[in-house]
Amino acid sequence: MFKNIGIIGAGAMGSAIAEVFAYNEFNVVLKDVNMDFATRGLKHIEKIVDDYNSYYERLPEREVSRIERMGLKLSLEQKEKINNYFSHKIDKNDLEKRIKITDKYEDLSKCDLVIEAAFEKQEIKNGIFKEISGYLSDDAIMATNTSSLSVTEMASYYKNPKKVILMHFFNPPYTLPLVEIAPSTQGSDDAAKQAYDLLKGMKNHRNNMQPVMTRDKTGFIVNRILLQVINEAIKVYDENIATKEDIDTAMKYGAGFPMGPFELADYVGLDIVYDVLKTFKDVYGDRFNLSETLTNLIRAGYMGRKSGRGFYDYTK
Ligand SMILES: NC(=O)c1ccc[n+]([C@@H]2O[C@H](COP(=O)([O-])OP(=O)(O)OC[C@H]3O[C@@H](n4cnc5c(N)ncnc54)[C@H](O)[C@@H]3O)[C@@H](O)[C@H]2O)c1
Known part of the structure; x- marks a missing residue:
């Protein structure tokens, strides 16, 4: 419909x-x-479409070299089959x-x-x-x-x-x-x-x-849990327990996160993270206390990847 x-x-x-x-x-x-x-x-x-197409353009070659690295030699026919199998393209x-x-x-x-x-x-x-x-x-x-x-x-x-x-x-x-x-x-x-x-x-x-x-309750499922993790990571950093790089490494290699909390915050946009945390603090109270580290990044105009700088510098 x-x-x-x-x-x-x-x-x-x-x-x-x-x-x-x-x-x-x-x-x-x-x-x-x-x-x-x-x-x-x-x-x-x-x-988005260009990135998708160039990823799939390179994929058959990568797959062939992955297989050949294991010591297997592929025939031309087999390579052709791999090519066809991965030939996804979006018509822009x-x-x-x-x-x-x-x-x-x-x-x-x-x-x-x-x-x-x-x-x-x-x-x-x-x-x-x-x-x-x-x-x-x-x-x-x-x-x-x-x-x-x-x-x-x-x-x-x-x-x-x-x-x-x-x-x-x-x-x-x-x-x-x-x-x-x-x-x-x-x-x-x-x-x-x-x-x-x-x-x-x-x-x-x-x-x-x-x-x-889910239900219309502030933060729904994922963000209510995830923002608590990001906020706690900032507190761990503020307390000089570890560098932000090591906190990201720890969460990726120890907790199986695909991105560390600082990488994720920069990817989402620090303005979004900040606005959401402020809403959570209003509703859920002190367990969502905002760190001045984050507030200062916002004051400086560092919004994460989209502005070239956030917790990390993307201009280099
Ligand atoms: N960024 C994320 O990771 C993410 C993930 C899930 C949900 N969201 C939510 O999605 C929404 C948008 O986030 P975003 O990251 O795309 O923000 P963004 O700042 O990239 O984009 C917002 C867009 O809305 C436009 N806009 C503002 N007022 C408007 C109006 N009155 N009419 C039409 N357009 C208007 C702005 O010009 C801008 O282009 C937010 O509610 C955010 O919380 C964001």
């Missing part, structure tokens, strides 16, 4: 979510506050044809599902839910990709709160398949179930998408 998907906010997440829907052959309308930001989102999508033109960028709400009016992925500020999100009310059909589902804010409060600004849900994707959604889904307090389980079923039929670049059901 879903055909046209709208995304509000063409930043790191919004544009990557748009790519996942276009990859699954949905029509996508990607909206930002102006055309420059929307175009930047489209450029991000182009980069075809994918881009399914994505329309815009700075106007009216272009979202034919969407069956709209996912808001703007800044992590409750007032901004509430404002978007209020403004879009005038443009969507009564049947459309209105979702938010918030990491920590109240879906229920956003729903109270929307004309049909029953249709408001959480659809929380993880970064980057083209490789991480998890999506947390929750109805707002006023919402119907039916809208959440529709989103669940939709995602169950979708895939990203590596896996089938994996939705899980």
